[in-house]
Amino acid sequence: RREASGRPGHQLLTAMRTRIAPSMLAADFLHLEQSVDIVNRHADLFHLDIMDGVLVPNISFGFPVVEAIAGMAKKPLDAHLMIVHPERYVERCAECGIRMLSFHYEAARDPEPILGLIRSYKMKAGLAFNPDIPVEKIAPYLGECDFVLLMTVFAGFGGQKFIEESYDRLRQLKSIIDEKGYRCRIEVDGGVSPANAAKLVECGADTLVAGSAVFKAEDPGEVIRSMRVNLQ
Numbered sequence: 001r002r003e004a005s006g007r008p009g010h011q012l013l014t015a016m017r018t019r020i021a022p023s024m025l026a027a028d029f030l031h032l033e034q035s036v037d038i039v040n041r042h043a044d045l046f047h048l049d050i051m052d053g054v055l056v057p058n059i060s061f062g063f064p065v066v067e068a069i070a071g072m073a074k075k076p077l078d079a080h081l082m083i084v085h086p087e088r089y090v091e092r093c094a095e096c097g098i099r100m101l102s103f104h105y106e107a108a109r110d111p112e113p114i115l116g117l118i119r120s121y122k123m124k125a126g127l128a129f130n131p132d133i134p135v136e137k138i139a140p141y142l143g144e145c146d147f148v149l150l151m152t153v154f155a156g157f158g159g160q161k162f163i164e165e166s167y168d169r170l171r172q173l174k175s176i177i178d179e180k181g182y183r184c185r186i187e188v189d190g191g192v193s194p195a196n197a198a199k200l201v202e203c204g205a206d207t208l209v210a211g212s213a214v215f216k217a218e219d220p221g222e223v224i225r226s227m228r229v230n231l232q
């Protein structure tokens with residue numbers, strides 16, 4: 001980091017390319033191949049939302065679907081575990097070829113060993129947390145995280161409205177990470193669209209998850225492109 005430039009924020013932004021991670025939860029499951037192809041051609045990561053109906057009041061998909069996607073994916077897989085006892089499935093996720101793996105702070109009494117376990121399988125370890133968890137609670141673990149997943153809606157469903165208070169939480173998170181000099185990326189998830197992408201990046205996000213905005217669109221490739229244009 002060259003602080004001397006007087007624009008440390010700009011330095012960080014250019015050093016870390018912003019990535020778009022479409023959430024496969026919003027894909028057309030009858031034509032999954034087409035949705036995978038969209039990500040392969042236009043986006044950076046596959047965001048895979050795995051829910052157990054216990055930690056969150058919804059059930060999504062499991063390993064058979066993850067494996068089917070993995071078989072066709074040309075971009076890395078980013079799995080978001082919304083399950084209790086996430087440590088039980090870390091090895092299985094590694095076997096599926098997942099590159100980034102996050103689990104919820106709310107699901108772990110002690111997140112540190114789970115972050116370590118994920119890293120021991122050479123995956124990037126991420127801690128996810130809901131909008132009602134104060135950023136201060138996450139702060140002690142940021143040094144152990146490769147990335148953090150800030151929820152901008154309550155985890156459990158796609159298609160929810162972006163929570164506006166998230167910008168402040170994001171700025172707070174970013175300033176802690178910068179202040180401590182941690183190498184921890186920030187992913188945001190929930191209600192992300194071309195309308196708020198640029199502001200989210202400005203506030204410190206470097207990975208944007210978008211489900212409905214991408215897959216419910218007439219032209220998903222165009223939406224991904226327009227999010228990118230916004231980021232310049």
Ligand code: DX5
Pocket residue numbers: 023025026047049080153154155156157158159160189190191192209210211212213
């Ligand atoms: C919510 C999931 C999100 C969701 C995003 O629990 O973690 O990844 O699929 O979907 P949209 O972009 O529609 O809010």
Ligand code: ZN
Pocket residue numbers: 023047048049080189209
């Ligand atoms: Zn998610």
